Amino acid sequence: GAGVSQSPRYKVAKRGQDVALRCDPISGHVSLFWYQQALGQGPEFLTYFQNEAQLDKSGLPSDRFFAERPEGSVSTLKIQRTQQEDSAVYLCASSPGTTPSYEQYFGPGTRLTVT
């Protein structure tokens, strides 16, 4: 079956531009996560959705970052007024359950480069 897909795979933005990153989770998965992965580092949690509800956004680095999942399936991570420090790979993951006992299935990521 289809896994988690993300688009675009690569995005180059000029500093100050807004970007929108899309995640299509595995069909039927309740939980959706966004992580940010800097070069040479492990992924870091950004935000979590359970269906359409954003239950945790504690990892969002600033109010320039905004995520939504309006119908409980596709999610979009939006970054306003991009800065160079936003350059990273943004990973989306989905999970069929709502507890840590369920593994998270990751997409290929979107590599954002801010110039």
Added chain:
Amino acid sequence: AQKVTQAQTEISVVEKEDVTLDCVYETRDTTYYLFWYKQPPSGELVFLIRRNSFDEQNEISGRYSWNFQKSTSSFNFTITASQVVDSAVYFCALPSSFNDYKLSFGAGTTVTVRA
């Protein structure tokens, strides 16, 4: 706070050699899960194993094996008879708490298997 340490940044081996990746964790929970993920050059994190802290038995899956030592807070991963396709970054991860879904990842270990 939960913390995962992967002290080895890079490991390079020749094909058919065994390679062991170290993972040391810190947690305030008495019950917890531990995960290993593989990130090949394509970028997508691939789930390898989930271990519940109740279960201290070692696990073997094909050429992969895991050694969980609760007494030393370690969850090490061994690839036996390594192959070029094993070249990837490997991450150990731990949920932020037993009932939490946020994964805290180590910095990862890059494994390069040379033919």
